[in-house]
Amino acid sequence: MRVAEILAKFPSVSALVVGDICLDRWCTYDPELAEPSRETGIPRIGVVHTEVTPGAGGTVANNLVALKVGRVAVLGVIGSDGFGYELRRGLEERGIDHTMLIEEPTIQTFTYTKLLNARTGREDLPRVDFVNVRQLPERCDREIRERLRRCVEEFDVVIVADQAETNQGGVVSPAVRELLQQLARQHPGKIFWVDSRVRIAEYRGVIIKPNQQEAAAACERLFGRVDYGLLRRHVGAPWMFVTRGPEGALVVDDTGEHVVPTRPVEHPVDICGAGDSFTAGAAITLALTRDPLLAARVGNLVASVTIMKPGTGTASPEEVLEAERSQQSIGVEE
Numbered sequence: 498m499r500v501a502e503i504l505a506k507f508p509s510v511s512a513l514v515v516g517d518i519c520l521d522r523w524c525t526y527d528p529e530l531a532e533p534s535r536e537t538g539i540p541r542i543g544v545v546h547t548e549v550t551p552g553a554g555g556t557v558a559n560n561l562v563a564l565k566v567g568r569v570a571v572l573g574v575i576g577s578d579g580f581g582y583e584l585r586r587g588l589e590e591r592g593i594d595h596t597m598l599i600e601e602p603t604i605q606t607f608t609y610t611k612l613l614n615a616r617t618g619r620e621d622l623p624r625v626d627f628v629n630v631r632q633l634p635e636r637c638d639r640e641i642r643e644r645l646r647r648c649v650e651e652f653d654v655v656i657v658a659d660q661a662e663t664n665q666g667g668v669v670s671p672a673v674r675e676l677l678q679q680l681a682r683q684h685p686g687k688i689f690w691v692d693s694r695v696r697i698a699e700y701r702g703v704i705i706k707p708n709q710q711e712a713a714a715a716c717e718r719l720f721g722r723v724d725y726g727l728l729r730r731h732v733g734a735p736w737m738f739v740t741r742g743p744e745g746a747l748v749v750d751d752t753g754e755h756v757v758p759t760r761p762v763e764h765p766v767d768i769c770g771a772g773d774s775f776t777a778g779a780a781i782t783l784a785l786t787r788d789p790l791l792a793a794r795v796g797n798l799v800a801s802v803t804i805m806k807p808g809t810g811t812a813s814p815e816e817v818l819e820a821e822r823s824q825q826s827i828g829v830e831e
Contacts, residue, residue: 498785498786498788498791500794500795500798500817500818500821501818503782503785503786503791503795504564504565504795504814504817504818505814506785507564507565507566507567507781507785507814508565508566508567509567510566510567510653510654510781510784510785511566511567511568511569511570511651511652511653511654512558512561512566512568512569512570512652512653512654512655512656512780512781513570513571513572513648513649513651513652513654513655513656514554514555514557514558514561514569514570514571514572514656514657514658515554515571515572515573515641515645515655515656515657515658515668515669515673516553516554516572516573516657516658516659516660516667516668516669517553517554517573517607517658517659517660517661517667517668517669518551518553518554518555518558518571518572518573518575518584518588518598518607518658518668519551519552519553519554519555519584519606519607519608519609519660520549520550520551520552520555520580520581520583520584520587520606520607520608520609521549521550521551521552521555521556521608521609521611521808521809522547522548522549522580522583522608522609522610522611523547523548523549523550523611523613523808524544524546524547524610524611524612524613525544525545525546525547525613525614525615526542526543526544526545526612526613526614526615526622527543527545527615528614528615528616529543530543530545531543542612542622544612545615546615549583549584549587550587550808550809551571551584551587551588551591551593552608552609552809553607553658553660553773554571554573554656554658554660555571555584555587555588555593556770556773556774556809557656557658557692557773557776557777558570558571558588558591558593559591559593559809559811560770560773560774560776560777560778560799560803560811560812561777561781562591562592562593562811563811563812563813564777564778564781564799564811564812564813564814564817565813565814566777566781568594568652569592569593569594570593570594570595570596570597570648570652571588571593571594571595571597571598572597572598572641572644572645572648573598573599573641573668574598574599574600574601574604574633574637574641574668575598575599575600575601575606575607576600576601576602576604576605576606577600577601577602578605578606580605580606580608580627581600581606584606585598597644597648599637599640599641599644601633601634601637603634604629604633604666605627605629606627607627607628607629607660607661608626608627609624609626609627610624610625610626610627611624612624612625618807628661628663628666629661629663629665629666629667630663630664630665630666631665631666632665632666632670633665633666633667633668633670638670638672638673641668641670641673642672642673642676645673645676645677645680646676646680649680649684649687650684652687653687653688653784654687654688654690654780654781654784655677655680655687655688655689655690656690656691656692656776656777656780657669657677657689657690657691657692657693657700657703658692658773659691659692659693659694659696659697660694661694662694662695669693669696671699674696674699674700674701677689677691677700677703678700678701678702678703681702681703682702687784688704688780688783688784689702689703689704690703690704690705690706690776690779690780690783691703691704691705691706692705692706692707692772692773692776693705693707693711694711695711695714697711697712697715697728697732698715698718698719698728698731698732700732700734701732701733702732702733702734703732703734704734704735704736704737704738704780704783705729705732705734705737705738706737706738706739706740706772706775706776706779707737707739707740708739708740708741708742708772709739709740709741709742712725712728712737712739715728716728719731725737725739725747725749725754726749726753726754728749729749729750735750736748736749736750736783736789737749737750738775738779738789738792738793738796740771740772740775740796740800742768742771743759743761743762744756744758744759745757745758745759745793745797746759746775746779746793746796746797748789748790748793750789755789755790757790757793757794757797758797759797759798759800759801760797760798760801760820760823760824762801762804762805765804765805766804766805766806766807767804767806767807767808767809767810768804769808769809770803770808770809770810771800771803771804772800773809774796774799774800774802774803774810774811774812775796775797775799775800776796777796777799778792778795778796778798778799778800778812778817779792779793779795779796779799780792780796782795782796795817798812798817798820798821798824799812799817801820801824802816802817802820
């Protein structure tokens with residue numbers, strides 16, 4: 498099946514993103530306004546403009562919408578705060594169904610605040626992150642599982658965004674992981690796709706997509722050496738996709754490891770969110786074709802577009818097709 502034919506079928510697919518649905522705040526500051534505070538003498542950071550976008554699992558959802566996926570919804574937990582309001586608004590503006598988000602007053606909305614220099618456009622100061630380090634209340638964990646059980650029939654693809662790097666505080670708890678394993682077993686025709694920064698080896702019976710560093714770290718912790726095939730078998734994943742930046746992706750299955758090269762991109766603008774855009778393109782393609790190599794190819798094409806945009810960019814079907822034509826013109830092997 499050709500890439501154009503696959504993209505044309507994206508509107509027939511429905512996708513749920515479950516896990517850490519975050520807010521990205523892009524704050525542009527003016528260095529000339531860094532005068533010392535009168536009270537403390539500490540130079541201030543004078544923010545002159547702010548934009549917000551859904552982040553983490555929200556970035557995946559953004560990409561799904563941009564690729565014209567038929568229905569996109571998110572399931573997660575947010576705080577009863579201004580950041581939660583901004584996140585809901587950002588999701589709604591993009592046509593993402595946020596009605597399954599759980600609002601919990603005892604936590605803060607998982608938020609990344611990124612500081613961009615107005616002179617250079619670059620992020621050159623430490624990020625200010627609002628993270629949760631305590632376990633979510635049991636009522637939240639229970640409600641996440643109940644909503645997931647109720648709605649899973651409605652979706653062709655379930656994408657898990659396990660973004661939290663703290664030991665506790667993330668949405669995807671051990672109980673949620675166990676439920677995902679059960680649902681994947683009960684619904685073999687659906688795609689259950691997991692992206693986890695630090696817990697990829699704790700999932701079972703689902704498709705996993707670590708990047709190269711995450712996969713290697715998981716292997717070292719488990720086996721004392723890097724062995725992707727062993728990691729896949731440990732998880733019981735039908736397929737494992739390992740994203741490797743400019744080297745493309747590696748598909749690991751029962752037959753071994755398969756390299757899927759990507760389109761060469763000189764001087765990428767921003768690689769932030771590249772893995773999320775790969776996930777969006779690859780997971781939907783896999784649902785339509787059950788061809789992991791083709792899925793990795795489409796995921797690579799989507800990511801090759803988004804890394805040429807500032808922030809967590811997205812790719813339209815037209816841009817993906819243009820990227821494919823560019824890839825073909827330079828003779829990159831498929």
